[in-house]
Amino acid sequence: MTRLSRRACGVQPSATLALSARAKELAAQGLPIISLVAGEPDFDTPDHAKAAAVRAIGEGFTKYTDAAGMPELRKAVVDKLARENGVAYTPSEIVISCGAKHALFNLLLALVDEGDEVLLPSPYWVSYPDMIGLAGGTTVPVPCRRPDFHLDLAALEKAITPKTRVLLLNTPNNPTGAVYTAAELAAALSLCQRHGIFAVADEIYEKLVFPGLDGSSRTFVSLATIGGKAFRDTLAVVNGCSKAYAMTGWRIGYAAGPADLMKAVGDIQSQSTSNPASISQKAALTALTEPDGAWEKRMHAAFEERRRIFRDGLLRIPGIECAEPEGAFYVFPKVSAWFGKTVAGEKIRNSADWTRLCLEKAHVAFVPGGPFGDDNHVRFSYATSKANLDETLKRLQKLFA
């Protein structure tokens, strides 16, 4: 047997991918599986972005680019940040990576030393703790406020130690959908300043922020906007094309931060992957510089409608509680009222049992909350058709009637 490094042994396979694999296995057996696992829009990449990639191939734009990304694309990101978030960066403060995940990984490698602690509001996206661990850091999960999953600043402050190096925020949040307000981002930055902590915000779901279910308005606020000039040297933001333009497979993300940090990020990238695919960069350039308002509106409206329908339907299942997801495309209901009960002959002890029961008996796949840091909940992705969501609700309502 191969003797694996300690680093490799510490990595957990993604819970989401394991669930997807099991769902596919059952589907291959002919069972009518509906999967609400995936974290990707069920929309096609806009045509003009696809056409740009085809053109790039035709024109032979198929060689290495600058390791940190094509200058034009970095400039397009600078323009996007100025236009949409009101912040002034320069191309030397931007690195284009192979997805937001890669951008985050590079940033953590550049910021975190062995033994450093990273504060992570919990629930959190499953990949963060493994990325932090691979960088040599220790994840310090800090529970969010309930029931709305916004930041608990007192708890964050209490969790700070002399080893705390980074606060890692994700807004809109996967899995809770929480969208942090300007006031709480400002308070988080002030806390970081008082304690000499670097702040990183993963803003990949920026475009998916919905008005309140009570009709109130809600807007996305970037950490960089709140930080302005005063916090320029102590924060970085991560974003990308995966969710905004349904471009998950193209693998284009980016980070913006202080020039010395971004130089280090670019150097790390130059010694690992080099540039992201040249063809994908051309598609991203078009997506960013020629926004297709009608396409964006269509996707946003579809997600907004599904969010309402799906959450309303879940609330009709006895014992389920569900805060309003404010953004992204996930619903994160509390199902622990079912723990200790027996359904369809199966005893339910935790979120993994609840999830397995729904997969085996109702043929609906989604993810347990444990790997996201809260075992009382489960995560559904509503990035699928309304027909699938309606059928899911029907099956679950029947199973738990």
Ligand SMILES: Cc1ncc(COP(=O)(O)O)c(C=O)c1O
């Ligand atoms: C919070 C969060 N950040 C980053 C990513 C990954 O984005 P990308 O596909 O651009 O690497 C995901 C994907 O699910 C996510 O949920």
